[in-house]
Amino acid sequence: MSPPQGEMNQCVVLRQKNDIVLENRPIPQLAHGEVLINVKATGICGSDIHYWLHGGIGDFQLKAPMVLGHESAGIVAEVGPGVKNLKVGDRVALEPGVACRMCEQCKTGRYNLCPEMSFAATPPIDGTLCNYYKHAADFCFKLPDHVSLEEAALIEPLSVGIHSARRANIKSGDRVFIFGAGPVGLLCAAAAKAAGAGHVTIADLVPSRLEFAKNYCTDSQILLQRSQSGEPNMEFSRRMAKEILKTEELADAVIDCTGAETCVQMSVLLSKNGGSVVLVGMGGSVQSLPISEISSREVDIKGIFRYCNTYATGVKMLASGSIDVKPLITHTYQLQDAVEAFKHVKEGRDGAIKVQIVA
Ligand SMILES: [Zn+2]
Ligand SMILES: [Zn+2]
Incomplete structure (x- = not known):
């Protein structure tokens, strides 16, 4: 299982904005506590696409070539000094x-x-879209035989869902409202259901996404409209929220996966008194919110930065079947076709939800 002498380590490298190439890099040397992973499945994330098209996200700007990818699973190919929890051949997320x-x-x-x-894959750290990736052994999670590496790669975005459900304090029977029906929104829905939510509503601008959501962990689906030009955001949000409340009840928790100012405003308006709003999506860095509603109705606004302590939970959820991520994997590509895969995600073609690169 350890890499034979002279084996290739093909890496998907973002050299600069709009410039992805396949490079053969040396297989990394292991330090104390590290393992070498033969990467087998990697999901392409919105953030990878953002780095590719814009060369950065907020404060994280690409200054040197960087390997993309962070949603991965693979097989342990070599074990560094001091590693006790893993052995060669283990399958890990x-x-x-x-x-x-x-x-x-x-x-x-x-x-x-x-x-x-x-x-x-947050500059300057190289990502996982390569044949061989070295990683801290205590951040690798062993998989049971019946969980595939493709499913395990989805524990990364699922982690955002698990963390958001925890931050939203979702309890048995809760009503949950989610803005955004992309992979993260859908996995927030799945995690909310697994946490006991009684009714999950999802809202999006794209009808095909709602069509998918109909069969995936949601009870009702709302087609959003775009605001009309000239109408102030807050006015639009009040009008739209009123429209939504004709068929929906106020939610115990609202999870925004869009970052759009109007969705964040509606999140407050759709929250019950004493409910929580969890901000998963990243949009404008400064936004206007209905503060009087937040204060007088004690709506808790909670930020999210990635996730913590979610991987072991994610493995157990997949192993037990409490969450099924398989339907989300709509397309797969080989590493050498990475650029095609990135284009596919960018265009969102053929009902793409999660596009993976597999080996
Ligand atoms: Zn991601
Ligand atoms: Zn620390």
């Missing part, structure tokens, strides 16, 4: 963010907020 394990945030379990976090 890779949690892509490695924290320092020493700071206050790490020690209190909120290691997603660690200032020393190094996260795959």
Whole structure:
């Protein structure tokens, strides 16, 4: 299983904005506590597409060529010194963010907020879209035989769903409203259901996405409209929320996966008194919100930064069947066709939900 001498390590490298190439790089050397993973399945994420098209996201700007990809699973090919929890041949899901394990945030379990976090495919850290990736052994999660590596690669976006359900404090029977029916919105719906939600509503601008959602973990689907030109966002949001409340009840928790200002405003308006709004989507960095509603109705607004302590849970959910991620994998490509795969995601063609690169 360990890589034979001279074996290729093909990597999908973003050299600069709009410029992806396949490069053969040396197989990484392992340090203490690391394992070498032969990567077998990697999902393409919206953030990979964003780096490709724009060369950065917010404060994270590409300054040197970087390997893309962070939603991966694979097989342990080599074990570094000091690794006790894994052996060659183990099938694992890779949690892509490695924290320092020493700071206050790490020690209190909120290691997603660690200032020393190094996260795959967030500049300058190389990602996982390659044949061989070295990773901290304690951020690799062993899979039972009946969970496929393709499913396991989806534990990364599923983690966002699990973390959002926890932050929203979803309880048995809760009504949950989700904005955005892309992969993350759908996995938030799945995680909400698994946490006991009684009714999940999902809203999106794209009818085909709602059509998919009809058969995936949601009870009702709402087609959103775009705001008309000239109408202030808050006015539009009030009008649209009123329209939605003709058929929907106020929600115990609202999860916004769009980042759009109007959706965040509607999230507040659709929350019950004392409910929570969880902000998963990343949109405008400064937005206008109905503060009087937030105060007088005690709506809790909660930020989300990736996730923490979700991988072991995700593995158990897939193993037990409490969540089925298989329907989300709509298309697969080989590593050498990575550029085609990226184009496919960008165009959202043929009902693509999750496009994976497999080996
Ligand atoms: Zn992702
Ligand atoms: Zn830390």
